[in-house]
Amino acid sequence: MVPNYHVMLSYQWNIQSLVEKVYQGLRHLGINAWMDVHGGVKGNINDSMAEGVDGAAVVCCFMTGDYFGSKNCKKELNYADSQSKSIVPVMCEKGFKAQGWLGIITAGLLWIDFRDGTVFENSLTSLAKEIVNALEVPESEIKLSSPEMAQDIAAQVPEVDIQKKPGRAFIHKLTGKYLAESGQVKFHPASGSRSTLVMSQHAEDTSYWVEEKQHKSEIHFFKNYATDGYLGYDPNGDYIYTKAQHYGAEEWILKADDQSTDGQRAVVLFANFGKKYLAIRNGKLTGVSSYSEDCVWILD
Numbered sequence: 001m002v003p004n005y006h007v008m009l010s011y012q013w014n015i016q017s018l019v020e021k022v023y024q025g026l027r028h029l030g031i032n033a034w035m036d037v038h039g040g041v042k043g044n045i046n047d048s049m050a051e052g053v054d055g056a057a058v059v060c061c062f063m064t065g066d067y068f069g070s071k072n073c074k075k076e077l078n079y080a081d082s083q084s085k086s087i088v089p090v091m092c093e094k095g096f097k098a099q100g101w102l103g104i105i106t107a108g109l110l111w112i113d114f115r116d117g118t119v120f121e122n123s124l125t126s127l128a129k130e131i132v133n134a135l136e137v138p139e140s141e142i143k144l145s146s147p148e149m150a151q152d153i154a155a156q157v158p159e160v161d162i163q164k165k166p167g168r169a170f171i172h173k174l175t176g177k178y179l180a181e182s183g184q185v186k187f188h189p190a191s192g193s194r195s196t197l198v199m200s201q202h203a204e205d206t207s208y209w210v211e212e213k214q215h216k217s218e219i220h221f222f223k224n225y226a227t228d229g230y231l232g233y234d235p236n237g238d239y240i241y242t243k244a245q246h247y248g249a250e251e252w253i254l255k256a257d258d259q260s261t262d263g264q265r266a267v268v269l270f271a272n273f274g275k276k277y278l279a280i281r282n283g284k285l286t287g288v289s290s291y292s293e294d295c296v297w298i299l300d
Contacts, residue, residue, distance in 0.1 A: 005057035005141045006034035007131055010076050012067040015092055018114060019062055022090075025124040029162060030147040031131060049076045057137050058086045060127070061102075063111065064093040068102050081105045086134040090114050090127065091256070108218045110299075111256050113263055122263030128162045129265065129300070139164055165300070167208035167225045172199065172280050173266060173296040179285075180207035181224050181242055194241040195229050197285055203300070211254075218253045219272060221246045233287055235274030240285045248273040257296050265299040 007026065011019045019035065026033040034052055049072070053059065059080040067073045078101065080087060089098070089111040098106050112127045114120075132139060170179040177199035183206070184196045200207050208225035222231040229242030232250040243250070251272035260266035268291065269278040276287025279295035288295055 005137055006032045006052075006055055007142055008034045008052045008056040008059045008080075009062065010059055010073060010080070011062035012064060012070045012073055014066050015062060015064060018092065021120070022060075022062075022114070022124065022127065025120075026128060026131075027144060028147055029124070029128050029160070030144050031128060031162075032142050032144050046075075050079065052076075053080045053083060053085060056080070056085055057142050058088055058131050058134050060088045060090055060131070061106070062090045062092050062114070063096060063098055063102065063106070065096055067092075068096075068098070068100065074101055077102070077105055086136055088112065088127070088130050088134050091258075104216070107216050108213060108220070110254060110265075110267065112265070113256065113258075113260070115261075117261050119261075119263040124263075125160050125162070126263060126265040128160070132162050132164045133168070135164065165208060166205070167210040168222070169203055169207050169300040170209065170267075170269070171298040171300055172294075173260075173264075173298050174294055175199065175280060177201060177280075178203055178207035179209075179297070180204065181227055181229060182206075186241075192243070194232075194243045195227065197231075197240050197242065199280065199285070218255075220252045220254050221250055222252060233271035233274045233276065233278065235271070235276060235287060238286055240278065240287075259291070260296065266296050267299055268295055269297060 009019050009023055023033045023035045061077050089106045089109050091111040092114050094115045112123060112130055114123050180198055180200040182196045182198040185193050188194050205226035206224060209222040210225055212221040224242055230246040230250040232241050232243060234249060253270040253272055255268055257266040257268050271287060274287055276289060277295035279286055279288045281294055
């Protein structure tokens with residue numbers, strides 16, 4: 001079956017060699033990537049850009065200073081945003097921070113690391129998983145019937161599971177354990193019933209979190225897939241919990257960890273109300289005031 005949608009790669013030509021490598025890698029993984037130099041541009045460039053966006057389930061924007069300064073890239077991504085296309089940002093330049101029109105479009109979105117020095121195969125796997133997570137159509141709609149086997153890419157990219165999961169799993173980078181709900185409920189005099197959290201050795205239903213994000217905002221809510229409880233942090237008791245409704249203490253800011261260089265989907269979770277990073281110290285979930293290695297999580 002011919003896929004109904006593709007994943008559009010939006011980039012500025014100075015990094016074409018990197019984007020070509022990503023294009024080949026995604027197609028090797030079975031994802032129908034679209035790139036202008038592979039038949040994407042025909043005739044009028046504006047018509048071709050519009051066609052690329054219109055047929056996209058996801059648009060990946062490869063962010064650099066040159067991308068930010070390109071009128072065509074701005075036009076392309078603004079059009080994708082106006083059509084409510086899912087956008088996955090890709091960071092390609094050390095020290096670059098999205099601002100202006102690019103910052104507005106990508107506000108609150110998690111970027112994938114393809115900066116110099118990252119491990120390409122890990123970054124590619126991270127990108128593929130983020131694409132699948134961002135899909136608002138069935139996975140089958142962007143899957144190639146027969147993945148392409150570019151030999152130079154095949155040698156670098158292991159076969160990986162990029163099937164859509166019930167939600168996001170947070171794996172602590174240092175311990176390798178999953179953030180999960182325990183099933184134990186405690187009563188809090190001010191907040192009512194709250195469930196405790198544990199660190200699990202393996203992925204299970206209670207270790208998946210469904211993301212709810214406010215439009216064009218950094219604020220996220222994470223609802224447990226199995227119990228519907230919202231992840232929260234009480235700064236007064238340094239207490240991580242879930243509860244049935246979300247208010248200020250259940251607001252989180254999720255950001256890519258720009259200190260990591262291994263290409264994994266490394267993130268930090270920041271409690272917006274308590275102003276602390278979620279971490280594990282001395283075997284215990286806790287909030288910490290400043291960034292450190294023990295507050296880094298891997299998304300799966």
